[in-house]
Amino acid sequence: MDVNIINPVLEAFVGILPQIGFQKVEKKGLALEDCTLHYRGILVNIGVLGPLQGAILIGMDMDSAKQFASKMMMGMEVTELDNLAQSAISEMANMVCANACTNFVKTGINDLDISPPTLLIGSDGQVRLAVPNIIVVDFLVDDISMKVYVGLMNR
Helix, strand or coil: CCHHHHHHHHHHHHHHHHHHCCCCEEEEEEEEECCEEEEEEEEEEEEEECCEEEEEEEEECHHHHHHHHHHHCCCCCCCCCCHHHHHHHHHHHHHHHHHHHHHHHHCCCCCCEECCCEEEEEEEEEEECCCCCEEEEEEEECCEEEEEEEEEEEC
């Protein structure tokens, strides 16, 4: 996968999270996987259409999702991933992907559209994307482990 496809997404992730209350966003690892993702916890899926097609996904386990939502909601205790907590996490993914589209314009990739976020919750979930490979980037956001999945290809 071309670095011009992954960098705008990672720059958006690293740039948006401090704006919503997180102090430290560290990239911990990078891997290339096939088109099938396995997850435990939550996975926010945002489709991408235009010159690039595919999806950007952000995932974390349930405890991390509760911690993340709590931080986004100004420290309010989150004991279950209710509608408000789910909405907060979905909105973060929406902000990251919208910012990634802006970053893509800087690289000459214009006219991208994103879908509304779809939040998937499961203890043994599986998602198959219509792309050959997915780049998986592990992050530590403050003390919360998260993954960003980039499954995009040129149309």
